[in-house]
Amino acid sequence: MAMMDVQLNSWLLLDHAAAHFPTTEIVTRCVDGSVHRYTYADFSARAHQLMHALDGLGLGRGDHVATLAWNGYRHLEAYFAVPCTERVLHTCNVRLSAEDLSYIIGHADDRAVLVEPDLLPVLEQVHALGGLATVDHIIVLGATVPETSLSGVVAYEELIAGQPTTYPRREIDEYAPLGLCYTSGTTGRPKGVVYTHRSTFLHSQAVCSASGLAVGPRDSVLPVVPMFHANAWGLPYAATASGAKQVFLSGQLDAGALVDLLAEEQVTITGGVPTVWLAVADELAGRGESLPAMRHIMCGGSQPPRALIERYRREFGLTILQGWGMTETSPLASIAWPKEHMGQWSADRLTDEVRTKAGLPLPGVQVCIRDELGQDLPWDGTSLGELLVRGPWVADSYLSGESAQQFTEDGWFVTGDIAIGTPEGYFVIADRAKDLVKSGGEWISSVDMEAAIMAMDGVCEAAVIAVPDPRWQERPLACIVPRDGVSVTVDDVRRHLEKAGFARWQLPDHVQVIDAIPRTGVGKFDKKALRARFAPT
Incomplete structure (x- = not known):
């Protein structure tokens, strides 16, 4: 049959x-x-x-x-x-x-x-x-x-x-x-x-x-992520498929209008990049409100800072779910859901071992982590390599056959992300391959350093880039947007990072205080623009 x-x-x-x-x-x-x-x-x-x-x-x-x-x-x-x-x-x-x-x-x-x-x-x-x-x-x-x-x-x-x-x-x-x-x-x-x-x-x-x-049918879904990028993470098609209520905010992002919609339309599921949820957190705190109808907030595009995840949990009683994907993966490929046996874990342990990870691959999606020789690395929580992915909603080529080198002969898409797999089956994005800082032959994760800097009380946003160094090949440069009225110095940053567990050789020698971090068309930090701005002449 x-x-x-x-x-x-x-x-x-x-x-x-x-x-x-x-x-x-x-x-x-x-x-x-x-x-x-x-x-x-x-x-x-x-x-x-x-x-x-x-x-x-x-x-x-x-x-x-x-x-x-x-x-x-x-x-x-x-x-x-x-x-x-x-x-x-x-x-x-x-x-x-x-x-x-x-x-x-x-x-x-x-x-x-x-x-x-x-x-x-x-x-x-x-x-x-x-x-x-x-x-x-x-x-x-x-x-x-x-x-x-x-x-x-x-x-x-x-x-x-x-x-x-x-x-x-x-x-x-x-x-x-x-x-x-x-x-x-x-x-x-x-x-x-x-x-x-x-x-x-x-x-x-x-x-x-x-x-x-x-x-599901009882949900009210508001994609903050734009419909012009990767099908708004698939939310409009998924909501239509399940008969969920759909809510849209047109035009440029306005945190006040967004919070109004989330509350008035009893939104239960939403998704957007970390900068959105930073602005929404400030708006909610200013109003002294929460969002009682919300079941979970998906955060993708880049890794949300641990401080942001914890702020939503402690101040608003809300769960931020980290997800990972790319235009080439339609885009959702993984979500950081806890497993059944983690039900008794403390909130801090869940945050450290699950919610700050890029997630578990969705059923149907396969991922592997390979070294420079193309060999699969163990998921041991320490081995660092390039992330590859394949599945029924993963592209097998680009239009017109461009950049064919990103697709392997054995059927994988080479993402350009550097990742570490854990024994529990989760993976974390350590960096984009082009954004890692190689200092004295050792790698420094700009993503980890950014997350740590953004946990500082006086910091609104931070991006870390590699700048050339005559002795060490490259050194990290921290570009920081402080909160209004706050002064942030390189010594402040170094002390904070050392307390956060960074080795002395990893600490940035300089910081650049800027008004805003440039962004790409999909809201990610535009490190290419930062490198062009702060490259030595």
Whole structure:
């Protein structure tokens, strides 16, 4: 006997939500501060209208449709309407430079762009650089078209108005491309990663599972992570798959507005980068409030400082779950859940041995740690090597076959992360390979040092980079953003790090006090910019 051969595609997710959760809400706080509410039934009908509208534009099967958009209900409609009509959704990072956007839109051969009204000036810059040569249609995600120098622009609401609210379901091969996301381009040009219907469906099930983020029908889910990056960590697809309420905050991050939404919409699961949760913690403390409905907060993108994890536990009674992944892993690959036998462990031990780790691989994901000769290293809590990963939602190549050296002959993706595996099966990211500091032949983890510095009372943020040294090859330089009115000296930092367990030879010789740490398009510390700024002349 055999099982039914059902194609794992985006229609399975969309149909399930519309059929079984028609009255569940989708809530968006728009850029202008207004709040839009509708249901999965409304969402499904409008997504079907967009499917007809895309057909009416003459876009063919397999054509790439780009979005330059914030988190919100119209973006969610595109998340399904584009792939359900056998087209490919290309979510463009709105924080990339006009030059990079021009490159990726051309490289992807995008045929249409859905753009937010307030992001039209960005698209105008792209056009001035010749970046819209392949684009035939520009659709503004609103009811009207603002004044613009671009021609042939149509309003989204005008485009879908009058279209039928049902669309004939297509039998789409599960291995067909569904989405396209480019890496943030911290080294070289951004590279395209293609997600398939199958990989997205399986990833959404993993996110829904208790090994992932345990998203279910009773949850209210707010992804702070942008929908333009790696499918907002899969949360919109997972929430739709499980019929969970969805909540979106459009536009630039505002900690006050975010806390309002988290509280008012009784959000139970959310996810974002550490800098988000630093700002939210200060906002909650200033209000003297907590978030009683919250079940867990996922933190990814970079390792959250131990002090941040402990602050949420002690001040607000909230759990921060660390997760790890990359654009190339769809992106969720691991979550730092405790195991059953750890139930009697103290909170401090759980933090040290579980919550500060990148996590346990999700079912279906395999990871290994290899040395410079390509040999597997033991998971002994000390051996340091490069992290490799493989699985059904891990890319096996980049668009156009670029950077083929990152994919091994035996079927692994070389992440560029340096990791240590523990006997319990967890792994911790010690650093990015390019960010390790090699001083006198010995490695210093910039991640560990950053986390320790950010535990200082007077420090808001810290990034550690390697700078050339004539004697030791490289030395760590700590770039620090102090809290208002606080002075931080190199002696303060050295004393603190020594108490935290760092050896004297590891301590930085200099610190740079700066107003803000530059960030990449996905909110990570941009160490490339720091190295360029503080490199010796």
